[in-house]
Amino acid sequence: MALLEAPGSPRRLRDRLVRAVEAATTPLLPADYLDLFAPLRSGADLRGRIVSVHPETADAATIVIRPGADWAGHVPGQYIRIGIDVDGVRQWRAYSLTHGPRADGHISITVKAVPQGKVSNHLVHEAVPGTLVHLEQAAGEFVLPDDLAARKFLFVTAGSGVTPVIGMLRNLFPVTDEGVLVSDGLDGHSLAARPTENPLDITVVHVAPTRPDSIFIDNLHELHEAGAITLVDRYDDVHGVLGVDQLEELVPDLAERTTYACGPAGLLDALGQHHEERGLELFTEQFRPVVISAGEGGTVTLEKSGVSVELDGTTTILDAAEEAGVLMPSGCRMGICMGCVLPMREGAVRDLRNGEITTATPGETNTGGVSIQTCISTPAGPCHIDH
Amino acid sequence: MTTITRKDVNPTAHLTPEDIEQIGVELDAIRQDVIDSRGASDAAYIRKVVDVQRKLELGSRAVLLASIFPPAWIVGTVGLSVAKILENMEIGHNVMHGQWDWMRDPKIHSTTWEWDNASTAEGWKHSHNQVHHTYTNIVGKDNDLGYGIMRVDEDQRWSPFLLGQPLWNFVNACFFEYGIAAYDLELGKNLRIPREKRSEAFRRSAKNTLRKIRKQATKDYVVHPALSIPTGSFLPTLAANFTANLARNLWTHSVIMCGHFPEGVETFEKKSIPANETRGEWYVRQMLGSANISGSKAMHLMTGQLSFQIEHHLFPDLPSNRYAEVAPKVQALFEKYDLNYHSASLPRQVGSAWHKIVRLSLPNGWLAETNVKNAPKQVALLYKLSTGGPKVRRAYDAMQRRAENQKRETVAA
Ligand SMILES: Cc1cc2nc3c(=O)[nH]c(=O)nc-3n(C[C@H](O)[C@H](O)[C@H](O)COP(=O)(O)OP(=O)(O)OC[C@H]3O[C@@H](n4cnc5c(N)ncnc54)[C@H](O)[C@@H]3O)c2cc1C
Ligand code: FES
Numbered sequence: 001m002a003l004l005e006a007p008g009s010p011r012r013l014r015d016r017l018v019r020a021v022e023a024a025t026t027p028l029l030p031a032d033y034l035d036l037f038a039p040l041r042s043g044a045d046l047r048g049r050i051v052s053v054h055p056e057t058a059d060a061a062t063i064v065i066r067p068g069a070d071w072a073g074h075v076p077g078q079y080i081r082i083g084i085d086v087d088g089v090r091q092w093r094a095y096s097l098t099h100g101p102r103a104d105g106h107i108s109i110t111v112k113a114v115p116q117g118k119v120s121n122h123l124v125h126e127a128v129p130g131t132l133v134h135l136e137q138a139a140g141e142f143v144l145p146d147d148l149a150a151r152k153f154l155f156v157t158a159g160s161g162v163t164p165v166i167g168m169l170r171n172l173f174p175v176t177d178e179g180v181l182v183s184d185g186l187d188g189h190s191l192a193a194r195p196t197e198n199p200l201d202i203t204v205v206h207v208a209p210t211r212p213d214s215i216f217i218d219n220l221h222e223l224h225e226a227g228a229i230t231l232v233d234r235y236d237d238v239h240g241v242l243g244v245d246q247l248e249e250l251v252p253d254l255a256e257r258t259t260y261a262c263g264p265a266g267l268l269d270a271l272g273q274h275h276e277e278r279g280l281e282l283f284t285e286q287f288r289p290v291v292i293s294a295g296e297g298g299t300v301t302l303e304k305s306g307v308s309v310e311l312d313g314t315t316t317i318l319d320a321a322e323e324a325g326v327l328m329p330s331g332c333r334m335g336i337c338m339g340c341v342l343p344m345r346e347g348a349v350r351d352l353r354n355g356e357i358t359t360a361t362p363g364e365t366n367t368g369g370v371s372i373q374t375c376i377s378t379p380a381g382p383c384h385i386d387h
Numbered sequence: 388m389t390t391i392t393r394k395d396v397n398p399t400a401h402l403t404p405e406d407i408e409q410i411g412v413e414l415d416a417i418r419q420d421v422i423d424s425r426g427a428s429d430a431a432y433i434r435k436v437v438d439v440q441r442k443l444e445l446g447s448r449a450v451l452l453a454s455i456f457p458p459a460w461i462v463g464t465v466g467l468s469v470a471k472i473l474e475n476m477e478i479g480h481n482v483m484h485g486q487w488d489w490m491r492d493p494k495i496h497s498t499t500w501e502w503d504n505a506s507t508a509e510g511w512k513h514s515h516n517q518v519h520h521t522y523t524n525i526v527g528k529d530n531d532l533g534y535g536i537m538r539v540d541e542d543q544r545w546s547p548f549l550l551g552q553p554l555w556n557f558v559n560a561c562f563f564e565y566g567i568a569a570y571d572l573e574l575g576k577n578l579r580i581p582r583e584k585r586s587e588a589f590r591r592s593a594k595n596t597l598r599k600i601r602k603q604a605t606k607d608y609v610v611h612p613a614l615s616i617p618t619g620s621f622l623p624t625l626a627a628n629f630t631a632n633l634a635r636n637l638w639t640h641s642v643i644m645c646g647h648f649p650e651g652v653e654t655f656e657k658k659s660i661p662a663n664e665t666r667g668e669w670y671v672r673q674m675l676g677s678a679n680i681s682g683s684k685a686m687h688l689m690t691g692q693l694s695f696q697i698e699h700h701l702f703p704d705l706p707s708n709r710y711a712e713v714a715p716k717v718q719a720l721f722e723k724y725d726l727n728y729h730s731a732s733l734p735r736q737v738g739s740a741w742h743k744i745v746r747l748s749l750p751n752g753w754l755a756e757t758n759v760k761n762a763p764k765q766v767a768l769l770y771k772l773s774t775g776g777p778k779v780r781r782a783y784d785a786m787q788r789r790a791e792n793q794k795r796e797t798v799a800a
Contacts, residue, residue, distance in 0.1 A: 023609075027501040027502060027599075027603075028441075085430060085492075087426040088428075088431075088490055332520065336521070336703045337521065338498075353415070368493075371488060371496070
């Protein structure tokens with residue numbers, strides 16, 4: 001390969017063309033116009049369009065999305081960050097993908113509406129096909145190892161924590177609307193594991209408050225009946241709340257298994273301790289992001305400047321940072337010009353004019369964070385500002 | 388007009404400090420109502436406007452590819468003019484105010500927006516959002532009062548140079564975007580500083596502005612005309628783009644003149660503004676320092692809702708589509724506190740602003756005192772004032788002021 005591009009080479013020609021088109025669209029980019037007509041095209045920011053919404057339980061639904069052309073695929077068990085406008089405001093949340101690679105190229109997530117939850121309620125109850133959503137490529141380490149030969153697994157799923165696990169199981173044992181297809185090893189879906197040749201030994205312990213609000217419980221039962229997995233389902237209203245010490249009773253060969261668990265923090269913590277004491281291998285996925293709750297005052301950290309200031313909740317971040325010697329952007333100093341806007345990566349602030357709280361939860365913001373006006377904001381808890 | 392503190396009747400004299408603070412509280416409540424209710428339909432509005440504007444621009448430019456045919460030239464030029472006006476007024480100006488920042492959409496955000504104008508977003512945000520909106524109508528602090536080249540207030544000093552101000556104003560209107568760019572750079576002030584002493588910040592902004600102007604001009608006057616060559620439409624497209632920019636400049640200039648220049652809009656003395664002006668006091672200054680344009684929905688859209696200049700100045704960060712619903716509440720507040728809500732049709736406001744430009748291009752009182760009979764005498768006086776130097780002019784000013792005081796005393800008696 002030539003190190004130097006010859007003049008007139010296709011690459012140079014293409015660059016020239018791009019520059020010419022840019023000269024025609026300035027101050028916008030050609031993409032700003034293309035996005036009007038083909039938001040899912042190759043080369044665009046990654047987006048997706050909701051294809052359909054299927055209710056799973058009274059408060060959970062599966063959202064099928066057609067991702068943009070640059071979607072790079074995923075490994076079952078991974079999640080995506082999805083940005084969707086709720087009441088006109090862009091919100092970002094993570095959701096596990098609930099399937100393996102699909103023939104139609106679509107992806108799906110399954111969302112359980114949490115009480116007062118902004119995004120989950122919107123997705124479950126209000127999202128309509130045709131809506132454009134913003135996506136990031138799949139991420140996450142909660143995936144099965146490449147080599148599944150002769151491995152024994154335990155999946156512990158609690159509530160909506162079943163989602164990444166159902167993604168893995170569906171990939172191993174394709175499920176259609178008609179029922180389970182225990183792979184015969186001929187379709188392209190299954191990975192190295194082909195149950196008929198190399199039987200995988202999977203036990204699923206699923207816990208939930210009640211059976212009716214267990215997402216995918218029918219799928220799990222079908223898989224159980226087809227002999228693909230061994231399902232142990234436990235409901236709080238029938239069996240009482242499951243303690244981790246009961247596991248050995250429910251899964252006698254626990255010690256031979258590698259455990260994958262997804263559920264509330266309390267359960268995962270208990271499981272972590274339980275497995276550590278016994279020297280067992282455990283992989284977990286936490287759904288609950290860091291909880292940012294608003295208080296009075298807090299420490300403001302200006303990350304690039306390397307300065308931290310402690311505030312009482314009555315002084316503005318702008319005043320305090322300047323007092324500490326940081327060169328801050330500013331203008332009117334009264335909240336009308338946006339000359340002081342900086343991204344908050346994490347934390348909560350209070351608008352001194354009307355008391356309104358703005359929070360930035362890591363993983364739930366635009367890349368970069370949430371813009372705040374430092375001249376009318378005071379911390380409502382520890383804040384990290386990108387400046 | 389004269390700054391309110393030097394007027395016979397200060398229009399705020401009847402307001403107690405408590406009234407002023409109460410006005411602040413009531414306006415805050417109006418603002419909060421909008422904040423509490425803004426949501427999906429507002430977001431849909433701005434996205435729709437952006438979508439329509441971009442398609443209109445694309446469509447117009449496509450039509451102009453064949454602008455050698457007169458109907459195509461007309462349709463394309465009108466479309467492009469409208470698209471450029473929408474882009475500057477309802478979209479650019481308002482997005483850069485941060486009116487849509489609450490959507491957290493990085494593509495429609497004050498920190499990322501760049502507009503189709505010779506001035507850079509950064510320069511504009513400084514001179515407009517920070518200086519003009521904060522120090523609105525304070526003589527000597529708000530450079531929008533005449534943009535540093537014109538006299539729009541009695542309290543700004545007259546000089547013979549200003550005789551040409553109606554002409555300057557017209558030229559500025561035609562090339563308004565460049566005027567804004569120069570104004571954002573404070574070009575006049577900075578060019579007077581010796582080259583090597585100019586600030587780093589000025590040099591950087593000047594470079595950015597020149598680059599922007601070059602790109603803008605390349606787009607309108609080279610690239611698009613060149614794309615029209617296949618149909619033999621190079622020159623017609625060039626003319627169309629020039630016309631669209633001219634139309635946009637004239638329109639935006641007129642709308643903006645209506646905001647603060649019509650007769651009866653108040654101005655303020657620097658020394659009358661307390662160092663720690665309260666929110667209530669700031670609000671009252673905005674209330675008296677702006678004028679609205681009455682008209683249809685289409686008019687409001689094409690002015691970028693600056694036809695609600697009063698509401699815009701009170702709440703520069705509220706989404707523009709909500710000014711219309713806020714206006715009656717604001718007007719009721721004006722009535723309650725017996726203040727003058729200044730609103731008139733576009734021709735009236737433009738006429739009034741131009742009248743002021745002409746009137747103040749002449750020494751104070753000159754136009755009012757001149758009639759057919761004394762015209763020769765007045766012209767002679769003007770000649771003397773123009774050629775006589777500052778001393779003569781100061782004497783004239785003093786005489787004018789004495790005459791006014793006398794008038795005031797006789798009225799009082
Ligand atoms: C890696 C990862 C994968 C995830 N996968 C899924 C998934 O497949 N399906 C799914 O439904 N959710 C999943 N989540 C959780 C999801 O991202 C959101 O946190 C959840 O939908 C709540 O968002 P919300 O906007 O509705 O709630 P918010 O408006 O953010 O919060 C409302 C209230 O609910 C509480 N809350 C927030 N998150 C949770 C939670 N997870 N459980 C209980 N209470 C909560 C908040 O503290 C608050 O009090 C995943 C999270 C992560 C980090
Ligand atoms: S400095 Fe003007 S909004 Fe903060």
